[in-house]
Amino acid sequence: MSAEPVAQEQVTHEQVRSSPAAGGARVRVCGVRHHGPGSARAVLAALESLQPDVVLLEGPADADPLVALAGAADMEPPVALLAHVTGEPRTSAFWPFAVFSPEWQALRWAVLHGVPVRFCDLPAAAVLAMRDDGSGTGEPEGAESGGAEPGPGREDGEPPRGDGEEHGDDGPRDGAAPGTAELLRADPLAALAAAAGYDDPERWWDDVVESRLDAPAPFDVITDAMAAVREHAPALPAAEEERETRREAHMRQVLRAVLKEGAQRVAVVCGAWHAPALSGKLPPAAADARTLRGLPRRRVSLTWVPWTHSRLAAASGYGAGVDSPGWYHHLFTSPDEPVTRWLIAVAGVLRAEDLPVSTASVIEAVRLADALAVMRGRPLAGLAEVTEATRAVLCEGDESALHLVTRRLVVGEALGRVPAETPAVPLDSDLRATAKALRLKLDPLERTLELDLRKDTDLARSRLLHRLALLGVDWGRAAASLTRSTGTFRETWQLVWRPELAVDVIEASVWGTTVEAAATARAVERAGEATLPQLTALVERCLLAGLPQALPPVLRALDVRAAADADVEHLMTALPPLVRAHRYSDVRRTGSGDLAQVADALLVRVCAALPAAVVSLDDDAARDLRRAVDAVHEAVGLWEDPRGSRLWSATLAGLVAVEPGRQGPPGLLAGRIVRLLRDSGDLPAAEAARRLGFTLSRGTPAPAAAGWVEGFLGSGGGTVLVHDEDLLALLDAWVCSLPEREFTDVLPLLRRTFGGFAAPERRALGDALRRGSGARRGEGRSAGVDEERAAPALRTAAMLLGVPA
Structure with a gap:
């Protein structure tokens, strides 16, 4: 196959293929590359030409009730469909969409034109159930695993590289030169590119599809090419082959149902790998029904959530990711003079960092990019050409400046928005409403937030972030200096909102419908299973988070645990957080009258148990106990309680008192105690x-x-x-x-x-x-x-x- 006939192929309305099973109804199958701007433009052109009665999209079939939200004015990609097992939010999956995703453009076109649109892939209920029972693990190529650290969208052996997805280093670029059969299954686009005389499958796809600004993609030719690739591709392992067979059977069943309902013009937008399975005469429905019989299912909940460009990037581990989502967004939204507009944006990024970039330099960079494209026989300068022009002209060879451009523009960090009426757990709604009231933006770019706790707004912000941290929603990370503070009016936070935090919010919703109620319930639950040091740390976190309802049960648990714990080191480790919490109460205007009583009782237990604990210690134990003594001594000084100070000083003096026949503490500990007594004036x-x-x-x-x-x-x-x-x-x-x-x-x-x-x-x-x-x-x-x-x-x-x- 040569590149030229493919690139010049024109698809018209009359070339739409007919499905004999539909009695003359026309079915247009658009095999696309997920998250490809050229494919997205081609899909829009095909839809305008066909004017279909129904649009079918590759995506979870049980997400159909959420389709209407795609037309909302305040729905702004990148967004993702989130599906999770009801009651088990960690078992989840995402189906991301960007502005330049062909499926998103088809979805928006159908909603805005009043055309019925349906998802046709396996339901999320089946996808998540198959993951649980092992019958075909992994998700469809458009999906990404959920959890605290979402994994790649495909599992081992996932075949559909030919869906037009971005390729990793496992393609021909790694120099491994795999056999033809293996290449057909692992990277079918690479096989097509090799047949067309290209050594880089990305460049072939860009030339054939992405850079075609004035013509739709050659869907029929791509389908024929994929059919040939599928015919010679090696078989998958049994479980994965079963999953792929089920997926395509379900797509055909949905297509049959639509045709049976009387649709005369149907547009199907799916990954290019699946296009041959949905084109031409469909096989008997009975075979597909048998394939889907006994499909496992779980009860799931679905919603739209914001997504980011960085999570669309292949470097994030997303299986259908692209290397340059920011560049693809630019190609789709700036079809006229894309290279010039891009390099102007690059100059803006560099100038924002006080790097000198002149207008003449931008003109020279445009000329260099165009010249490189001509030398390489490309119809339009691509990312490789504009990157080399940026490095040579605008960055003057500075790789750090080029890295800045890559991070800010090539990948980008855009965060989408979903409408207010999107189904969400009450906890998520309360979080967003509270953040809006406190003027905290859910921003994917990391930023530093300085808080002055004497101000009401900053105090409320601090409490919100501490409550979320208690719930495991790590939107903010406290600066290291905060953990060492003995109580100041300042806090420093590093804020960055990651899309997967949506799963954390859903998981935390089991504790309550508001952030405060959920954090209170979570703290009380933790108190029942925490050790003594963990309990005192929990008391401190409750005060930082402003949870007065959680303090009484946590303090009761602390008192009970302290009375039963005979480990003096545990008791000593537990005291400093209590004293810090008592100190914080002044800054945060939180009542903590019970803390003094608990701390006082704890100090009495420490002083009573310490003399027996310092005898017969080895070097390591002496060092550990010395650190504990230092921490308690610092806490007593911070506490400023005369009675407690006298008791502690008397205990230390008794430990190093010279008495005949009495074994004292080891030298390391004795020397430290003498020094503490000297510094405090007691010796x-x-x-x-x-x-x-x-x-x-x-x-x-x-x-x-x-x-x-x-x-x-x-x-x-x-x-x-x-x-x-x-x-x-x-x-x-x-x-x-x-x-x-x-x-x-x-x-x-x-x-x-x-x-x-x-x-x-x-x-x-x-x-x-x-x-x-x-x-x-x-x-x-x-x-x-x-x-x-x-x-x-x-x-x-x-x-x-x-x-x-």
């Missing part, structure tokens, strides 16, 4: 230095002493040593006194300790050690200081401070 600095000196005496093994030093100097210990030269001298003397073998043993511990200091702290320590070395040599600490010259500065400082000179 004099001189006493802390005395204990350090006692630890560094010859009677203490070097590894134990190094562990004590690591605990004492961790988290800011460098600053302590810089400002307390007595401690530094004591530590320096101990290190210098170590025998070579012991020094080698403790060196890794000391490196880990001092390696954690900031670079300025290490420099300051080095200077202090040099000064200390000079003092030991008799130079004195004031060496190099001219006291007579320093006297005026000292008098001035004393006057400013109001102290005697």
Whole structure:
């Protein structure tokens, strides 16, 4: 087959094929490429020519009640049909449509012209049921699996690459040179392209169909070519072959029903692979009826949901995806001067990023793209040509700028809209109404949202996003700084709306009809199965989300779990979130009087259980408990409760009290506790230095002493040593006194300790050690200081401070 006869084939009204089974009724089968702008234009031309009585579309047959919504003024592609098993939203599938999808244009044409339109593929009820029982897994090529991370639209071995779908790297471009039989089944377009003398199936399809701006697609020739491909294609595995047979049997049954109802002119828009099965004389209906007998079904719900161009892209994993949805949208919506208009848009994107692009550069890029098309024998410059022109002229070889153009324009991130009357679960309606009231746009582009919780609108936005996060609808992601905050007036969110979140909303609808009610019910349900640390984190999330109705049952569960949990580390892990939640209540104007009582009881349990928990710990357990002690100490300081502070300080002091015959905590933990007591003022600095000196005496093994030093100097210990030269001298003397073998043993511990200091702290320590070395040599600490010259500065400082000179 050569490309020229195909490209020049003209299809007229008189060439419409007749179906003998229909008594002379004319059936026009339009085999298309899913999401192809050339196919979409050709389908519109064929519909205008035929003026059919009925239009049949490849799509789930049980979606017919949703057809009328396609004509709504506020229906804006890209959109998708969403089908999910009733009561099991995770078992779902999508059928996406873009403006440039042939099926969408046929659907809109039929609705706007008052022509009956029906979907003819297997019902979604059967598609999802077959996935469950394994009898032919996967979805039709127009479908995409549902779930949190939607998978590809086709499963292993899905044949209909010949539907005109975009090809991945498994085609001839990977250089694998598959056999002819395998290529016919895996990529029939590649086989047709090879027969026409093309080494790239995408370029062949573009030349034959997509770039034909002045003539309809050669549907009859494509059907004949696909018939030849199907005749020589190898068989599929049994389950997949059964599914394909059922699909085409169902399409023929719907076509027979339409013809039986008296339709005289029928237009069928389907993937090119299926065109031969629906053209010409139909086989006996009895055979198709037997094929469909016993078809499994599930109870499903269907609706329209917004979609995005990025989810139409093949890179997203969508089986019928295209590489360049933004480019295809441009080709369909800008049939006149598409190359010029495209490169003007490219210049706009680059200029928006403050990159210099002149009008003369755009003109040169247009000329280069046209020249490349002529050199390659193409009727019109395609994406490859305009991309090379963009790289060479507008981006000057800068791949990062070209990547920006690809992301913004070639793929694009357009988000569709569906009418308000579209069937939706009440939770989804409440979410959209609340987002609209709070001026939050469901945008597919990631953006940063800064919130000031002192403002009513921002506080309401924060609560909505936290409630959705509690429900598993991850529209917003809190900035990392929020999780470390001890209670501020600021929050930072990264917002991006992904189409598959529609499934998450449906799944969350089992908890309630409004976002607040659903989040409350979900929190109460989680409380029944959560561990103690999870419960305290849940309390914090309830306060962040503003769920006062959820707090009482969650707090009761927390109190019961804390009384029964004997693991002191669990108790210590549970306390900081409670204290943070109590602190947040001031910022968020949420009543939390019960939190103080629960936190107080929890602290009492921690102080009672901690002395027994610090005995006989190995190194790893000591490190874990040290982190827990740090967290509780920080929480007690944040709490600002005098009674709790005294109780905690007394407990820490008792842990490191020196008593004959009493085994204390390991050195790592003991050193940390002494440091915490010193910093809080509960232990004099001189006493802390005395204990350090006692630890560094010859009677203490070097590894134990190094562990004590690591605990004492961790988290800011460098600053302590810089400002307390007595401690530094004591530590320096101990290190210098170590025998070579012991020094080698403790060196890794000391490196880990001092390696954690900031670079300025290490420099300051080095200077202090040099000064200390000079003092030991008799130079004195004031060496190099001219006291007579320093006297005026000292008098001035004393006057400013109001102290005697």
